Amino acid sequence: xxxxxxxxxxxxxxxxxxxxxxxxxxxxxxxxxxxxxxxxxxxxxxxxxxxxxxxxxxxxxxxxxxxxxxxxxxxxxxxxxxxxxxxxxxxxxxxxxxxxxxxxxxxxxxxxxxxxxxxxxxxxxxxxxxxxxxxxxxxxxxxxxxxxxxxxxxxxxxxxxxxxxxxxxxxxxxxxxxxxxxxxxxxxxxxxxxxxxxxxxxxxxxxxxxxxxxxxxxxxxxxxxxxxxxxxxxxxxxxxxxxxxxxxxxxxxxxxxxxxxxxxxxxxxxxxxxxxxxxxxx
Amino acid sequence: xxxxxxxxxxxxxxxxxxxxxxxxxxxxxxxxxxxxxxxxxxxxxxxxxxxxxxxxxxxxxxxxxxxxxxxxxxxxxxxxxxxxxxxxxxxxxxxxxxxxxxxxxxxxxxxxxxxxxxxxxxxxxxxxxxxxxxxxxxxxxxxxxxxxxxxxxxxxxxxxxxxxxxxxxxxxxxxxxxxxxxxxxxxxxxxxxxxxxxxxxxxxxxxxxxxxxxxxxxxxxxxxxxxxxxxxxxxxxxxxxxxxxxxxxxxxx
Numbered sequence: 001x002x003x004x005x006x007x008x009x010x011x012x013x014x015x016x017x018x019x020x021x022x023x024x025x026x027x028x029x030x031x032x033x034x035x036x037x038x039x040x041x042x043x044x045x046x047x048x049x050x051x052x053x054x055x056x057x058x059x060x061x062x063x064x065x066x067x068x069x070x071x072x073x074x075x076x077x078x079x080x081x082x083x084x085x086x087x088x089x090x091x092x093x094x095x096x097x098x099x100x101x102x103x104x105x106x107x108x109x110x111x112x113x114x115x116x117x118x119x120x121x122x123x124x125x126x127x128x129x130x131x132x133x134x135x136x137x138x139x140x141x142x143x144x145x146x147x148x149x150x151x152x153x154x155x156x157x158x159x160x161x162x163x164x165x166x167x168x169x170x171x172x173x174x175x176x177x178x179x180x181x182x183x184x185x186x187x188x189x190x191x192x193x194x195x196x197x198x199x200x201x202x203x204x205x206x207x208x209x210x211x212x213x214x215x216x217x218x219x220x221x222x223x224x225x226x227x228x229x230x231x232x233x234x235x236x237x238x239x240x241x242x243x244x245x246x247x248x249x250x251x252x253x254x255x256x257x258x259x260x261x262x263x264x265x266x267x268x269x270x271x272x273x274x275x276x277x278x279x280x281x282x
Numbered sequence: 283x284x285x286x287x288x289x290x291x292x293x294x295x296x297x298x299x300x301x302x303x304x305x306x307x308x309x310x311x312x313x314x315x316x317x318x319x320x321x322x323x324x325x326x327x328x329x330x331x332x333x334x335x336x337x338x339x340x341x342x343x344x345x346x347x348x349x350x351x352x353x354x355x356x357x358x359x360x361x362x363x364x365x366x367x368x369x370x371x372x373x374x375x376x377x378x379x380x381x382x383x384x385x386x387x388x389x390x391x392x393x394x395x396x397x398x399x400x401x402x403x404x405x406x407x408x409x410x411x412x413x414x415x416x417x418x419x420x421x422x423x424x425x426x427x428x429x430x431x432x433x434x435x436x437x438x439x440x441x442x443x444x445x446x447x448x449x450x451x452x453x454x455x456x457x458x459x460x461x462x463x464x465x466x467x468x469x470x471x472x473x474x475x476x477x478x479x480x481x482x483x484x485x486x487x488x489x490x491x492x493x494x495x496x497x498x499x500x501x502x503x504x505x506x507x508x509x510x511x512x513x514x515x516x517x518x519x520x521x522x523x524x525x526x527x528x529x530x531x532x533x534x535x
Contacts, residue, residue, distance in 0.1 A: 178371060178373050179373055181343065181373075183390065185343065185365075185366070186366075186387040186390045186438065187361055187363060187391055188390040196375075196390070197375065200377045201375075277376050277378070277418045277419075278376065278377075278420075
């Protein structure tokens with residue numbers, strides 16, 4: 001792929017039917033480049049602007065170090081191994097909390113969506129909990145569970161629970177009643193209807209919950225690591241700022257962003273595999 | 283010629299009313315009707331005449347307030363294996379392929395998957411969708427999706443096929459070809475068919491008898507025998523005369 005392909009206006013090849021403009025492959029390469037440019041152009045422009053602004057002194061490089069310095073700090077931390085321990089402990093906290101939230105919220109949500117009495121009984125208290133910021137409750141959890149791992153994992157678990165639970169409930173409730181009736185006509189009993197109609201129908205909504213939950217888990221991870229931790233990516237962000245190691249601080253922030261992107265992408269691919277029937281996976 | 287398999291429906295003193303804003307609204311009033319084994323009965327009536335309600339009672343999806351329905355002499359309570367319903371919407375499970383959807387009814391009834399799929403393939407071919415067995419519902423047109431719904435109902439080999447405005451959501455051209463398809467399937471499958479429609483031409487095209495439900499209080503249901511050769515010809519003068527007769531019943535001619 002050459003620059004030539006990027007610069008050529010996309011429309012021309014089509015108008016001319018390809019005559020005199022090289023092979024089909026070149027046109028395809030041109031279209032691919034154009035697609036990459038249209039998707040990542042703004043991002044690349046942003047990074048370029050940052051680099052230029054920081055290295056030419058438009059902004060204070062001590063506060064916003066140039067991109068290459070951040071990348072160097074990131075590389076040093078990863079290759080040198082000093083950040084790996086932080087990543088591991090952070091992944092462990094978020095991972096345990098997320099897994100626990102999945103194990104609790106999805107079965108509970110499935111029951112609450114199916115059995116009106118359970119939902120009626122639990123809804124008020126869940127609404128109250130949900131509207132109370134998990135961060136406001138963190139001091140309470142620290143009092144109850146101490147300043148160690150347990151309170152950190154629990155506050156992440158707590159915040160992750162609600163998006164998962166609410167999306168599972170709405171997934172179950174929004175299954176088309178006409179499909180339920182259809183299954184009933186063929187003699188399906190309650191359990192069969194649940195297994196063959198309700199559950200698969202709720203999967204897309206459960207995935208919305210999983211993706212929101214993953215985002216929430218990372219958010220709370222950082223917040224919890226900023227208080228009373230001595231390891232973890234969130235700790236590194238705070239600690240580097242405190243010690244004025246600004247490139248390292250940005251390196252830790254980049255790692256966070258990468259974790260978020262990876263988690264989301266993993267869930268999107270899983271959803272694509274499980275929901276090939278749906279065109280709305282995005 | 284296939285052997286008759288039963289599917290005789292006896293309706294006695296059937297009544298049903300709904301409460302609407304505190305008032306009781308009777309939609310069916312002491313209806314008596316015998317549906318013969320293997321016939322195609324088409325139910326027409328103005329909206330609110332209770333034609334869909336009648337079909338849903340026959341399906342076992344709604345309970346009558348009074349009276350009884352018996353199939354081959356047995357009183358029905360709820361849904362039953364000798365009946366299948368085709369709805370106005372195809373009601374396909376979007377996460378199953380055409381094959382999975384058509385086999386669904388049998389699988390729910392406990393037929394092993396392999397056997398269910400083998401029988402499903404036969405009916406998918408019957409409705410002309412053999413090439414689309416592995417397609418998902420979202421990839422199908424409205425007419426194709428409805429054919430899948432029809433194949434699913436046929437696959438459980440019901441004695442009685444209940445169709446609730448099955449072609450009501452289709453465009454005019456698709457509708458005509460689907461009417462021909464339904465007529466062909468009915469003649470091949472030797473099944474009792476009860477069709478609710480608001481399309482009078484469709485009624486005459488399909489029916490052995492047309493049941494006209496009254497709208498006004500105290501009106502009586504009327505049955506018209508459609509004595510026309512099959513396959514039916516819409517332009518034939520007697521076809522047109524039946525159509526005029528039905529229109530007159532609705533006070534439109």
